[in-house]
Amino acid sequence: MSATDTSSRVSRFRSAVAEGWTRERFGVLGALALILITFAPPFQVYLFTDFLVVSLFALGFNLLYGYTGLLSFGHGLFYAGGAYGIAIVLRDLGPMIADIVGTGISPLVTFMIGGVVGLVLVIIVAVPVGWLSVRLQEIYFALITLAFGMLGYSLIIQDPAGLTNGTDGVIVLLGTVDLGGTSLRIGGRRIYYVISTITVVAATYGVWRIVNSPFGTICKAIRESPDRAAALGIDASHHRWMTFIISAAVVGIAGVLRAGLASVASPGLTHWSTSAIAVIATVIGGATYFYGPFVGAFIFLYIRWAISRFPALEAYWELFFGALLIAVVLFFKQGAVGGLLLLRDRVLGNNDDSDPGGRENTVDPGEQASAASDHEDEPGNDNMATDRGDDT
């Protein structure tokens, strides 16, 4: 069944082109692109940073949705958790940290401590929230996470502990690092882009490792059939809980970056409409693909930007987006990545799997159902039959 069966030159040329896109070359090109963007106009640098942060937000969300099969409508809670964690550290502990490490590098140290505090805060919140939520499935899971997100929203606005500054949120001042004469403003667009890129690339690599680990394999099994997984000795509920915490932590890192980018940690981050951004970006990009959230976030942010270039249309950008979402849900069940891969297969005229994007091997069940039911002419079926015949 492999591509080598076909001997025509054309197909060999095509597969050579396809194989040219190795993971290494893709990586090098990606790194070059990321470096080139530092030379872009400031607004474009800002927009691209925004894209990276939203991507990481959606990537963390998708660990739970695309990989484990749980649709959370409350991941804004962890986005906000990371953002408020760093914002409060910057506001309340900045001077203290400056006393200890000296004013020169204190903004950077404060930023890093704030990031860690944001991450720890998110994990502390995610442990009980996840434990309660994973007991439910499907729509009930979506609803309970939505409820936790909105609970967080209310708490942040009402501010019972006097930490979150109500509806105004906490202003984030990242400060300037002074290294023997060279001063670097952390909040500067290019510097912040570099910090975000390094963080997002590292976090993405971490998530990639997780989804390709034994842990991630079990996540996919639970997505496909939780009771089957349990019948093989897997504590599905516990595994979901662990995935929930990891997913929240990744979203928390995105939240930390969001605070610095927006210069404010605001209650809106935990509103359901923010949680929905992760859902929409993932669905548009393709939840079954590792890079789906990136593609979805890219489409989301750049279409919004493109529409904003036409002031007459800007007020209706959500309408455009709604239409796009409907189109994707109706016609591209595998999202934009699925559509692109389909296009690639059409253009290259092959079906091989040597793609660079770390594509997942899930296939649209709807499209395959007809093929599966028509099993008389499956080559594998005949092979198996003859094998068995030989054995007995």
Added chain:
Amino acid sequence: MTTVLKTDDLRKQFGELTAVDNVSIEIDDDKITSIIGPNGAGKTTFYNLLTGVLQPTGGSIWLRSGDQNELTDVTDAEPHEVAQAGLSRSYQITNIFEGLTVRENVRVARISHEGTRLDFRSRATGDESVEADIEEILELTGLTDIADTPCDTLSHGEKRTVEIALALAIEPNVFLMDEPTAGMNPTEVTEIVSLIRELDADLDATFVVTEHNMDVVTDISDRIVVLAEGAILADGTPQDVLADERVTEAYLGSDSV
């Protein structure tokens, strides 16, 4: 001969209805046992009790766990605990990881068996001994040729075989097969029956089968247990059980055809 699975007065009630009525049974490791009965006889409920999906109203379930000689009480165990203790099952309605390839399906079971499910730092494919075990199971079940095919593109018969491969991959002491030939055409039935025979000869697992196809039942079973209205109606060799008038009556007297 060793007892690998035992129930003591196992009982399940749904309100007024007694679905499983004081069933006491011992399964021995040297036989293929079939559990049959007309529709509504309580077979499915009995399976769900054994596998921890349902909690019994009364009675107890004992299972040989690992290499232990003493039976372990699994009456109140969760499904995953029952599976870890050594009881594996296949489903009447195919229940496999459709979106994954055949090999990945088996890998899931092996990861579970190895106890490495929380390992998020290694590569899932990185453990050579696990990969070799997967290969062995694929070979044993004749799935090697389609190992890298996504399961949702497989034929029904192939999916049913994956179902068996999955259940075996956790090296159970007891393997409950729920209607292994469900929905199969005659050729596929012949194949699966010879596969079950081979596996029973090759493996330590004790096979317990429920089945509607009476030819298959008489063909593979060393012992048949007949359930009717939740209780054991007959229990013995295929010849004895099929000659039993009460059995014929139970089948003809029910709604099943």
